[in-house]
Amino acid sequence: MSWVKKLLILSLISILLGLLTICGIYFYIKDDLPDVSTLLDVRLQTPMQVYTADAELISQFGEKRRIPLKLTEMPPLLVQAFLAVEDTRFYEHPGIDIIGIFRAATVVATSGDFSQGASTITQQLARNFFLSREKKIMRKIKEIFLAFHIEQLLSKDQILELYLNKIELGQRSFGVGAAAQVYFGKTVHELTVDEIAIIAGLPKAPSALNPVRSASNARARRNIVLGRMLDTGVIDKESYAQAIAAPVTSKLHGAQITASAPYIAEMVRQEMVGRFGEEVAYSEGLQVYTTVHSSQQAAAKAALQQNLYNYDERHGYRGPLSRLWQATLAETDDSGVQFVEQEPLQRDAIVNYLSNHSGLEDLHHAVVTSVSEQTATAILADGSDITLEWDGLKWARSFISDDRQGAAPKSAASIVAPGMHITVRLHNDSWRLSQVPLASSAIVALDPHNGAVRALVGGYSFNQSQFNRVTQAKRQVGSNIKPFIYSAALEHGYTLASIMNDAPIHQWDNNAGIAWRPKNSPAVYDGPIRIREALAKSKNVVSVRLLRGVGIDNAIRHLQRFGFSASDLPRNETLSLGSASLTPLELVSGYAVFANGGYLVNPFVVDRVLSADGEVIYQHNAAIACNTCHKTEPEQAAEVLPEDAEAQLGQLFNELQAADTPEQPTKDELDLADQVLAPQVISEHNAFLIADALTSGVWGGGSWKHGTGWNGTAWRLQSLKRRDLSAKTGTTNDFKDTWLSGFTPNLAVTVWVGFDDANRSLGVANWHANMGQQQSAGAESGARTALPAWLDFMRTALNGVAETPLTVPVGLSSVRIDLQSGLLSRRNDYQTSFEYFKPGTEPTQYATADIQQISFDTLQQKQPDSETKEDIELF
Structure with a gap:
């Protein structure tokens, strides 16, 4: 008993000394311990996400990839997998695992090896938030004390959620949500058992164990995790067997982009960095909602790319990217086709070669393996075989220059041969020989009522060129200036009937010592012509004469509005032809x-920016166009635009207060207090007259039945079968820039096509015997080159949208005029039409034919049988 008593006393003394030592260590490092209460308001560094107006993800920006999730949003199997491999007794221990600590201490004491961790999830959380990863005893001690503090501050579920x-988890992914996306392109709920085990095994060594860098290491670690899951009853033997047999297939995935608008994303990135700074923009989890609608954006991208493909095909095939095996001539058949003999590469070698070439947009790399009379077969990078039918090959006559193409091919063998490295794309459910377009393009759609961008594509591919041609490329506008x-x-005395x-x-x-001879394009001259028809037909010489009538200085001041x-x-007459x-x-x-x-x-x-908590921290207050609201005088608005919206609203309120009316403000007036009014820069009458004249650019005029019909330059838009389209084509000298700009009352759209090299012409496409009516031969122009993209986009953008006729402003008059002279007419046949005029600008004289008609009618009333109409006209 004496021996037991001494042993008990010794034990108590040892425990007391241990406790005193722990207390001493705690007070020694107390001042160095961080305040764990910051975990109550922790803000995880999350990337900025950019969305369309209808909440489709466009892009995300940030150093760290993180998708924060609530614990209840994580699948239970994923949570249990981490607990099984990292901290089985997590819900039982007070923050440290005594058994694990003694095990690690034994290893250190016996071997000096610090590799044994024994850290609980709480300790790992403490290390991740407050400490370094260095393996030193003092760091471990701090980690233990911090773990106790954290357990007192937070619940177990809060700790696990933060962890x-x-x-x-490697590849700049932090948290399970990001890891699921980065490694497997999935949400956490889409992960399989083996994928969950791979992710749960990553904390031990994120760099060495991730499946992208080392599939073998990832497999070995995965199997250990699966074993722990089986031992702890998380999974059964059947699930274990299936998961252990599953191959490790993983590749890097970006964010789950659901709307392709990279040029918009970059515009947003620059604006957010400028507004909030890089640290906030990239790490505070901002959610940016744009004005772009996903369906219109997709339509704009598809229209632009298909239009560039069409242009590229018109100008010929530039040949394969390379030849994997170069054959030698063996014999020639009667048709002149060369047959070759050489051992081709094996399929595995071809696939390995193609795996090193990344596709661009919808283009796929392929290698031709065989060619028949009018078909060819090829292998894609994924090892699949495809067939190129004649419809996907026959366009590929050879490219000679921008103005010349070779003869139409007669067989597939005259286009491709085995061993050729080519690019193909899937078009209308069939494969088509293709190539990266060399020409460039841009398309932008705007809500004219507030300036919201509805769609924007700044080039064929953002991955090819980040140069945003919508906002950065200043190009001559040609007839789009008219x-x-x-x-x-x-504004200077002319009317549409002038x-x-x-x-x-x-x-x-x-x-210069030479004569300036501006020409129409085409060089057709109609003589006397009404201004409406001249604009619709894009008559260059009429534009020059109008500029002279207005005066260059007056015109420039007007354009600045x-x-x-x-x-x-430019301050010269070329301004009228689009040299701006x-x-x-x-x-x-x-x-x-x-x-x-x-x-x-x-x-x-x-449109708006939300914080990570969903709070609106920025809302764009767009200046609106409002014809029924308070108006500023157009001339004044053009010369002195308000510097800020508040000044304009202040003026509005002052005028409302000074109004001599006892009535209370209407709801519309109260709503207006929250709106900023856009400055009126031209009169409503002027805007309507030009918009209405531009409808003639689509629908033309005259009577086709009587041989007086004519088309505007944008007549191909008639296929949309809408009367609310106003449009104008544009082409510059030597076909270097082509344009189509137009609008409905609710959507304004501009398309540009040209080369980035402003000195290069878009050239001429010659007749192609293989294409028949499918082609568009001739010089590239706004109507031929830019209009198809505008048409394709609007076909989608206006689908299901009711036709909205232009609203005729109050005060405009509509009178019947003679189409030849622009004077008044009382006739109602094909030689006359109604025209709009601003008050006081209507013609006052009648056309000569109408004067004769009046005389005849008067005479017939007095002497019905005295003379015929022909007698009077002859007289």
Whole structure:
């Protein structure tokens, strides 16, 4: 008993000394321990996510990939897998695992090896938030004390949730949500048992064990995790057997992008960094909602890319990217086709070769394996075989230059041969020989009422070029400038019925020593022509004469009202033909003025920004075009635009208060207090007249039945069968830039096509015998090159949208005129039509034929049988 008593006393002394030692260590390091209460308000570094207006993900930006999840949002099997391999007694221990600590201490004491961790999930959380990964005793001691503090502060579920969202899992992924996306392209609920085990095994060594870097290491670790899951009863033997036999297939995945708008995403990134700074933009989990609608964005991208493919095919095939095996001539048959003999590469070698080539957009790399009379077979990078039918090959005559193409091919063998490395794309459910387009393009769609960008594509592929041609490429606009010149003319005494002389101009230039001879394109001259018809037909010489009538200085001042910079507007007569250089975004903003009744709206892409908690921290308050709201005088608005919205609203409230009316403000007036009004830069009358004239650019005029019918340059848009389309084509000298800008009352759209090299012409496409009516031969122009993309986009964008006729402003008059002279007419046949006029600008004289008709009618009333109509006309 004495021996037992001494042993008990010794034990108590040892325990007391241990406790005193622990207390001493605690007070020694107490001041160095961080405040764990910060975990109560922890903000995980999460990337910024960019969405469409209908909540489709466009992109995300940030150093760390993280998808924060609530514990209840995680599948129970995933949580149990982590507990099985990392901390089986998590819900029982107070933050540290005594058994694990003694085991690690024994290893250190006996071998000096610090590799044994024994850290609980709580300790790992403490380390991840507050400490380094260095394997030192003092760090371990701090980790233990922090774990006790955390357990006192947070519940077990809170600790586990933080851990599973914070843990580093390799490839810049943090948390289980991000890991599931990065390694498998799935949400956590889509993971299989073996994939869950792979992710649960990553915390031990995220870099060495991730399945992308080392499938063998990942498999070995996965199997250990599966064993622990089986031992702890998380899975049964059947599930274990299936998971252990599953192959490790993983590759890096980006965010689950559901809407392709990379140019918009980059615009948003730049704006957010400028507004909030890089640290907030990239790590505070901002949710940015744009003005873009996913369906319209998809339609814009498809229209632009298909249009570029069509242009590229018109100008010929530039040949294969390379030859994997170069054959030698063996014999020639009667048709001149060369047959070759050489051992081709094996399938595995071809697939391995193709795996090193990344596709661009919808283009796939392939290697031709065999060729028959009018078909070819090829292997894709995934090892599958495809067949290229004649319809997917026959376009591929050889490219000689931008203006010349080779003869139409007669067989597949004259286009491709075995061993050729080519690119193909799937079009209308069949494979088609293709190539990366060399020409560029841009398309932008705008809501004319507030400037919201509904769709924007800045080039064929953002992965090919990050240069945003919508916002950065200033290109000559060609005839797209004419509506603005004609708008200026309407402000200086002209009407849509005014007659101009469509005849060649020859003006001697003393400085240059040559004559300036602007020409129509095509070089057809109609003589006396009404302004409406001249605009619709895009008559160059009429535009020049109008500019002369208005005056260059007056015209430039008028064009500046549309937001165009004076530095982009040449101070000479070439301005009337489109020598001004503007971006597509600037141009579509100008056209929006005609669509909305005369108001200049500012384009924007960010509608609102939410914090990680869903709180709105920024809301764009767009200036709106409102014909029924308070109006500023157009002339004043053009010269002195308000510097900020508050000044404009202040003026509005002052005028409302000063109004001599006892009535209470209407609901519309109260709602207006929350809106900013866009400045009115041209009159509603002017905007309507140009918009209405541009409908003639689509539908033309005259009578086809009587041989007087004519088409506008955008007549191909008639296929949309809508009367609410206003459009204008544009082509610059030597076909270097082509445009189509147009609008409905609710959507303004501009398309540009050209080469990034501004000196390169889009050229001419010759007749192609294989294509028949499928082709568009001739010089590339706005109507041939840019219009098809505009048409394809609007076909989707306007699908299901009711036709919205232009609203005729109050005060405009509509009178019947003679189509030849522009004078008044009382006739109602094909030689006359109604035309709109601003008050006081209507013609006052009648056409000669009408005067004769009046005389005849009067005479018939007095002497019905005295003379015939023909007698009077002959007289």
